[in-house]
Amino acid sequence: MNTRILGLAAFAACLAVPAVAAVALSDAAGSYTISPSGSSIRFTIGKAGGGGFDGAFGRFKGTIRIDNGDVGRSKVDLTIYPESVGTGQGRIDAFLRSDAVFDAANNPEIQFRSTSVTRTGDTTALVTGRLTARGRTFPEKFTAELGGLRGGTIKFHVTGKVLRSRYGMDVGTPLYSNVVDFDMTLTGRRG
Template structure:
């Protein structure tokens, strides 16, 4: 349940989070604010013949609310600022920010709002929600795995795949894959 909640996101973090023993729902229940300093949103796009593009977003914010009485009423809200995209190559970063991809000047936010959380295991969940990018909104699903709960801090590993063509970001296909793979580590602080 808790894992589903932190599900987006969206958007991708490369840091693997070890799965800890199952946490009692009553212990995890509550509201959390995502801590960007302790989280990461990473993505990758494959390329025909091998290789591809790897990157991350440096700026994002969000919240998680875990409902102990009804898992389905739990919520995840995540906002990513695409101008913060980074690949380690300034020319590619500028291209990704341009109107050919994120159009960060006219669409300064990518948002994910959960609509459904379904527990799939003791520490895992499927989070379904609405992803909005470049003024287009579509349903997306992410898998979340609870990595731990300690001293008011909760950690999830969230993964998912998004078709970039749905959002008008299909430049370079079919040489570059239409599928964006997200791998996120999201840490929330209670309060």
């Protein structure tokens, strides 16, 4: 059960981070604040016939609390600010921020709140929670892998797929995929 808690911390929901070494739960237990330094939230949306586009969110915040005794009491909270979306293409960025997609002016936050975790391996877990975007909330699942713990800093690699149509962001389908692939690196600092 203690190892399951490590997996929950992993979401505190995107580049691959290999598992460096096994971490004792007693060493990982505690509260962490997600640090923008060493963290990234990246996504990809495919396009029919190949291509598509990649992007990232520049602003986000969150916390991870790993409970040493009960995985059910561990928590992950993540807030993403959609006005910070960036693809490297100004026209696409403006479109994504508009009311056609994120409607960032009226919906300034995307939130994920964990509800459960299931251990899937020594350093991995399936994290389930409630994702809220554009005023709509649905359950979502993400796979988390512990990347390491050193000097009060914990790192996770988190991946998952979200259907954008659930949140009223399905403009451009079927030319552009309805599936958004997330790939996150989340670094938390104890305290």
